[in-house]
Amino acid sequence: MPVDLPRAEMRTRTRSDTAPEERTTLETEGPWCTVVWNDPVNLMSYVVFVFRRYFGYSRVVAEQLMMQVHEDGRAIVSRGSREKAETDVQAMHSFGLQSTIERAGED
Amino acid sequence: MAHAFRRRPDGSLACRLDGEEKSIIAQVAQETADLIRGDLGIDAGGDALRRAAESEDPLRRLEAEFAGREARTPSDSAVRRLFPAASEDPDLAAEYRRLGQRDLAEGKIADLRRIMSILDATGGEHGEVVLDEDEALSMLRALNDVRIVLADRLGLQRDGDFDTVRMLQQIGEQVEGAESSGDDEHVGSDIVIAVYELLSWLQESLLRALD
Numbered sequence: 001m002p003v004d005l006p007r008a009e010m011r012t013r014t015r016s017d018t019a020p021e022e023r024t025t026l027e028t029e030g031p032w033c034t035v036v037w038n039d040p041v042n043l044m045s046y047v048v049f050v051f052r053r054y055f056g057y058s059r060v061v062a063e064q065l066m067m068q069v070h071e072d073g074r075a076i077v078s079r080g081s082r083e084k085a086e087t088d089v090q091a092m093h094s095f096g097l098q099s100t101i102e103r104a105g106e107d
Numbered sequence: 108m109a110h111a112f113r114r115r116p117d118g119s120l121a122c123r124l125d126g127e128e129k130s131i132i133a134q135v136a137q138e139t140a141d142l143i144r145g146d147l148g149i150d151a152g153g154d155a156l157r158r159a160a161e162s163e164d165p166l167r168r169l170e171a172e173f174a175g176r177e178a179r180t181p182s183d184s185a186v187r188r189l190f191p192a193a194s195e196d197p198d199l200a201a202e203y204r205r206l207g208q209r210d211l212a213e214g215k216i217a218d219l220r221r222i223m224s225i226l227d228a229t230g231g232e233h234g235e236v237v238l239d240e241d242e243a244l245s246m247l248r249a250l251n252d253v254r255i256v257l258a259d260r261l262g263l264q265r266d267g268d269f270d271t272v273r274m275l276q277q278i279g280e281q282v283e284g285a286e287s288s289g290d291d292e293h294v295g296s297d298i299v300i301a302v303y304e305l306l307s308w309l310q311e312s313l314l315r316a317l318d
Contacts, residue, residue, distance in 0.1 A: 040264060042251065
């Protein structure tokens with residue numbers, strides 16, 4: 001992800017912070033994982049937006065995952081059945097994120 | 108001169124773009140859609156396939172079904188970024204392409220078409236572009252897909268590469284200014300850099316307005 005974005009934006013608190021769809025834990029069930037990989041194009045704010053919008057993650061969780069992608073090069077963003085992981089990978093691709101499916105424990 | 112997206116009291120999202128900006132965005136969106144269609148062979152035999160799918164002959168219908176499922180690995184490097192392998196396992200990746208690539212491509216092309224028609228509808232003058240929430244999502248995805256294609260053309264591989272490209276461009280300008288050389292080779296990439304920056308800025312501004 002590009003590194004020259006105004007960081008302060010990510011910490012800006014708005015009304016949407018109190019949205020009721022807060023979900024702070026990742027799904028931990030199932031033998032398949034959805035992995036998102038770092039790339040030089042996707043904006044940090046966009047990746048956070050996608051994680052919040054699609055998975056319903058809280059801002060805090062979405063930002064942690066985004067930073068993990070940015071710093072470690074990849075992050076597991078969901079786990080579940082193979083079907084669920086395939087659906088999630090397809091959704092990540094529809095948003096233009098680099099994403100793969102893998103068996104749990106491969107990483 | 109473009110004005111950033113803002114949320115209006117009725118909940119819609121609005122930005123202001125001049126005629127040239129609108130036509131540039133519509134043009135790169137069109138080129139991206141054409142690139143996807145061309146590389147994945149999406150229009151190839153589309154009508155013939157549809158007729159076969161509606162045929163009385165069950166064999167022809169079966170043929171059409173298989174042809175429709177054929178999903179080639181993109182040959183263009185930018186299209187490969189838009190349709191990346193979904194697994195390191197080649198068999199799984201191929202199966203995944205067969206099952207999902209067509210839908211994925213149709214979704215991307217629909218987003219690109221949608222923003223083109225929104226921009227067209229606002230006319231060629233400087234003016235407001237207004238989106239509802241759903242159109243804003245299409246706009247975000249379409250801007251991102253176009254940026255992915257432009258980034259590929261600029262050779263961006265790692266974080267920070269765009270800064271390097273921009274720095275080299277500035278050095279190039281200084282050298283050209285000193286020598287006033289008529290180097291046309293850099294003009295093309297200068298435009299790509301400028302469009303990439305415009306689209307990045309617009310996407311970021313839409314994300315802020317949505318937040």
